[in-house]
Amino acid sequence: MQNPLVSVIIPVYNRQDFIADAVDSVLAQKYAPFELIVVDDGSTDDTARILSAYKERICVIHQENAGVSAARNRGVRAAAAEWIAFLDSDDYWLSGKLTRQMAWFAANPQMRICQTEEYWIRKKKRVNPGRRHQKQQGHIFKPCLWLCLISPSAVMLHRSLFEQHGGFNEALPACEDYDLWLKITCTEPVGLISTPLIVKQGGHADQLSARPGLDRYRIAAICHVMASGRLSPGQYRAAAAALAEKCRIYAQGCEKRGKRKQAAWYRNLIQDPSAGVSS
Structure with a gap:
């Protein structure tokens, strides 16, 4: 065409x-x-x-x-x-x-x-x-x-x-x-x-x-947009809240599967979203 x-x-x-x-x-x-x-x-x-x-x-x-x-x-x-x-x-x-x-x-x-x-x-x-x-x-x-x-x-x-x-x-x-x-x-x-x-x-x-475990990709996406510098203060707070909840749930799943180091990494990500930018 x-x-x-x-x-x-x-x-x-x-x-x-x-x-x-x-x-x-x-x-x-x-x-x-x-x-x-x-x-x-x-x-x-x-x-x-x-x-x-x-x-x-x-x-x-x-x-x-x-x-x-x-x-x-x-x-x-x-x-x-x-x-x-x-x-x-x-x-x-x-x-x-x-x-x-x-x-x-x-x-x-x-x-x-x-x-x-x-x-x-x-x-x-x-x-x-x-x-x-x-x-x-x-x-x-x-x-x-x-x-x-x-x-x-x-x-x-x-x-x-x-x-x-x-x-x-x-x-x-x-x-x-x-x-x-x-x-x-x-x-x-x-x-x-x-x-x-x-x-x-x-x-x-x-x-x-x-696919199982999709939340790890959503977590990465939230980290990316938080690091973009485009978010307003209100948007950043909302993203941080969503990140915390998704990390909490995903970490619980890791714990149940015996992946304690991975669970700890996701819990730490709540405090340092920049660590998830390269994940």
């Missing part, structure tokens, strides 16, 4: 059962012009063959397995548009997603990031998100500390905002989205379209969010 207004990035690794639905949901969008870039992060299943069937309709980038952050960042580097939208390979969009978001930005020209509401499917059954998962808008840094309230599949943001914060942290094997949203929300308001325009599918074993 020449001169696209939106670049859509799908990172994929071994998702032969989902990738066609994700791609089809983007290609079915009526908004134009947009481009679709799929970054195959070293898949070893039938993903590459499935993607080859789309030929000239999408751009496919193949790379050795480097993780979802590297795949998303690679897609953005290849993108031609000023607006970037992401879609996880196990999710899919509903009709009108791109049109609604671009219309929202046209009506709110001061904003650089917006997401939509979503439906949840868990093990092929519709479930309702809990109240604590309810999405918010505006300056949402403090609630984002406790729970990741922005979905990659629902978000669209201006390329300048993505590049301003360095993209996704490729050193984090998980919670990379939590890390980026904290860096963005501490200074940037987030818009919300209250209509569900994506479907998030969960419950399968290979989900990154199903």
Whole structure:
């Protein structure tokens, strides 16, 4: 697509059962012009063959397995548009997603990031998100500390905002989205379209969010944003409170597994968050 207004990035690794639905949901969008870039992060299943069937309709980038952050960042580097939208390979969009978001930005020209509401499917059954998962808008840094309230599949943001914060942290094997949203929300308001325009599918074993011990990556992300110098005094206090609680819980888990040195390190981190910047 020449001169696209939106670049859509799908990172994929071994998702032969989902990738066609994700791609089809983007290609079915009526908004134009947009481009679709799929970054195959070293898949070893039938993903590459499935993607080859789309030929000239999408751009496919193949790379050795480097993780979802590297795949998303690679897609953005290849993108031609000023607006970037992401879609996880196990999710899919509903009709009108791109049109609604671009219309929202046209009506709110001061904003650089917006997401939509979503439906949840868990093990092929519709479930309702809990109240604590309810999405918010505006300056949402403090609630984002406790729970990741922005979905990659629902978000669209201006390329300048993505590049301003360095993209996704490729050193984090998980919670990379939590890390980026904290860096963005501490200074940037987030818009919300209250209509569900994506479907998030969960419950399968290979989900990154199903990995054990994810709080250690969230702890690292909080340490990073505390060290950034971007937080107001109130934001810093809120981050310190979230860090203390997450370290306390994670240290308790380490103690139960007999990892006393690791537990002590996380307890000490409460007093010295800078020690977690390089972790």
